[in-house]
Amino acid sequence: MVVLACALLVVLAVVTDWRARKQQLQEAGATSHNIALALARHADDTFKQADTTLIFLAERLRHDERKPASLRELEVFLAQQTVELPQLHGLFVIDKDGKWLLNSRQYQAGHVNSRDREYYLYHRQHEDLSPHISMPVQSRANGEWVVTISRRLNGADGSFDGVVMAAIRLAYFSKFYENFDIGEGGAVILAGNEGTLLVRRPLRNDSIGKSLAQAAIFRDHAAINASGSARIRSSQDGVIRINSYRHLDRYPLFVAAALSEQEVLASWRSDVLLHVSGLIVLLSLLVWLGGRLIRQIELRVEAENAANHAREHVEFLNRTLQNLATQDGLTGLGNRRCFDEEMVRALRRCAREGKPLALIMLDVDFFKRYNDTYGHLAGDECLRKLSQAIRQGQKREGDLAARYGGEELVLMLPDCDGGNAVAIAEETLARIRALQLPHQGNPNGIVTVSAGVAVLDPVSEDDVAESLIGQADKALYLAKSTGRDRVCTSGASTGAAQLMPA
Numbered sequence: 120m121v122v123l124a125c126a127l128l129v130v131l132a133v134v135t136d137w138r139a140r141k142q143q144l145q146e147a148g149a150t151s152h153n154i155a156l157a158l159a160r161h162a163d164d165t166f167k168q169a170d171t172t173l174i175f176l177a178e179r180l181r182h183d184e185r186k187p188a189s190l191r192e193l194e195v196f197l198a199q200q201t202v203e204l205p206q207l208h209g210l211f212v213i214d215k216d217g218k219w220l221l222n223s224r225q226y227q228a229g230h231v232n233s234r235d236r237e238y239y240l241y242h243r244q245h246e247d248l249s250p251h252i253s254m255p256v257q258s259r260a261n262g263e264w265v266v267t268i269s270r271r272l273n274g275a276d277g278s279f280d281g282v283v284m285a286a287i288r289l290a291y292f293s294k295f296y297e298n299f300d301i302g303e304g305g306a307v308i309l310a311g312n313e314g315t316l317l318v319r320r321p322l323r324n325d326s327i328g329k330s331l332a333q334a335a336i337f338r339d340h341a342a343i344n345a346s347g348s349a350r351i352r353s354s355q356d357g358v359i360r361i362n363s364y365r366h367l368d369r370y371p372l373f374v375a376a377a378l379s380e381q382e383v384l385a386s387w388r389s390d391v392l393l394h395v396s397g398l399i400v401l402l403s404l405l406v407w408l409g410g411r412l413i414r415q416i417e418l419r420v421e422a423e424n425a426a427n428h429a430r431e432h433v434e435f436l437n438r439t440l441q442n443l444a445t446q447d448g449l450t451g452l453g454n455r456r457c458f459d460e461e462m463v464r465a466l467r468r469c470a471r472e473g474k475p476l477a478l479i480m481l482d483v484d485f486f487k488r489y490n491d492t493y494g495h496l497a498g499d500e501c502l503r504k505l506s507q508a509i510r511q512g513q514k515r516e517g518d519l520a521a522r523y524g525g526e527e528l529v530l531m532l533p534d535c536d537g538g539n540a541v542a543i544a545e546e547t548l549a550r551i552r553a554l555q556l557p558h559q560g561n562p563n564g565i566v567t568v569s570a571g572v573a574v575l576d577p578v579s580e581d582d583v584a585e586s587l588i589g590q591a592d593k594a595l596y597l598a599k600s601t602g603r604d605r606v607c608t609s610g611a612s613t614g615a616a617q618l619m620p621a
């Protein structure tokens with residue numbers, strides 16, 4: 120029972136904690152998904168704002184003649200836009216030879232040439248007018264890391280006529296990314312669709328421009344799917360992270376947000392530690408209490424057993440005492456006291472029921488001689504054997520064989536008339552003869568017994584034990600005096616003692 124309760128508690132705790140862990144991880148997945156969504160929107164908006172300016176700029180340059188006045192006007196507009204849009208490092212118009220025609224930062228045009236820049240080369244070679252995002256580069260003006268978004272300018276005949284370009288500060292993204300709580304082990308990135316890393320938090324020296332070709336988040340996920348999530352163990356620091364990634368809708372970029380699983384589960388771990396400690400205390404208490412309970416039950420059972428044992432012993436002692444009090448030690452028959460008490464009871468019962476009561480008194484013939492010949496101990500043994508034979512005369516429940524005294528034995532037979540009593544006495548004498556116990560002092564050569572039978576039929580209220588005993592004694596005397604080894608009846612019931620044949 121105690122073991123079952125403990126097992127139940129443990130199972131309950133494991134299931135509860137496991138579910139809490141699952142929930143914590145699900146919440147972390149949702150958080151990283153939301154962060155990725157916010158980053159993608161932010162990047163999309165950031166580039167879109169710059170791109171909108173480029174579209175406007177390209178339109179103006181296509182329609183206006185590039186007169187100094189209009190160019191100055193445009194340059195003022197570029198400067199205003201750079202102030203308006205904090206993500207902008209600068210806006211630039213580059214002519215078909217790579218020279219800076221206009222720039223929002225008021226640099227001396229003509230000093231700087233972008234002929235070798237990737238975006239310039241790209242647009243010169245590609246006729247499409249869609250925006251192009253470059254690899255990250257360091258500004259030639261102040262060394263700041265930027266990524267450019269650019270569009271091709273066409274002449275009236277469709278030939279390459281330069282580039283409009285917005286340089287977007289990567290620090291702008293880094294600053295925005297600081298707003299997110301990604302913990303110590305978390306990370307967010309902004310990268311190109313071909314796997315070039317643009318921005319990373321936390322920032323690493325070699326982060327910008329690095330290829331993600333071998334990173335699992337790109338190789339196995341972002342390079343294949345538009346968005347999704349993944350649990351990835353970092354090959355660099357071994358940390359398991361819950362990642363969510365998403366490609367931008369309008370530009371060839373993607374973002375990813377990752378949360379450290381260890382950090383996500385930190386509070387869950389401390390909860391588990393608390394639960395386990397509580398559980399250990401609870402289980403210890405349960406085991407201790409259970410142990411005490413079991414010990415108390417055992418003690419109670421032991422005490423009950425001891426009490427039962429003691430009661431049985433007392434009952435046994437009582438029975439022994441009662442037997443000792445009512446049994447004759449030598450013959451095992453009822454003793455004199457027992458006989459006296461039973462006689463009074465039988466007289467009363469028979470008188471009440473109007474039934475007869477018979478008494479057979481038996482005396483060993485020439486027993487003195489037996490003792491003298493074989494010794495007193497042999498005499499005792501002889502008495503024991505005779506008693507067993509006499510005991511067989513007890514045929515019904517109320518019958519009693521007892522030792523009246525010395526070598527005199529009696530058989531008290533309630534509800535037994537004279538005829539039956541004589542018959543029982545004869546049977547008893549025959550049984551004794553059949554024992555064939557040798558007795559030199561007896562003319563028959565064997566131990567014999569004389570019997571006197573007296574009957575009160577029916578017993579009256581006035582009858583007393585002494586008169587019945589007296590009559591039986593008288594009949595016994597008669598049996599002795601007329602040759603022994605025979606049954607005589609007293610004349611109590613008929614008025615005269617009779618000699619019965621042996």
Ligand SMILES: Nc1nc2c(ncn2[C@@H]2O[C@H](COP(=O)(O)OP(=O)(O)OP(=O)(O)O)[C@@H](O)[C@H]2O)c(=O)[nH]1
Binds near residue numbers: 599
């Ligand atoms: N061994 C033994 N002898 C007993 C016991 N009780 C009485 N006796 C003896 O029984 C004998 C009875 O002798 P008596 O009364 O003279 O009668 P008897 O010798 O049997 O002769 P009759 O009765 O006339 O046949 C005595 O010697 C008693 O000592 C007993 O418990 N054990």
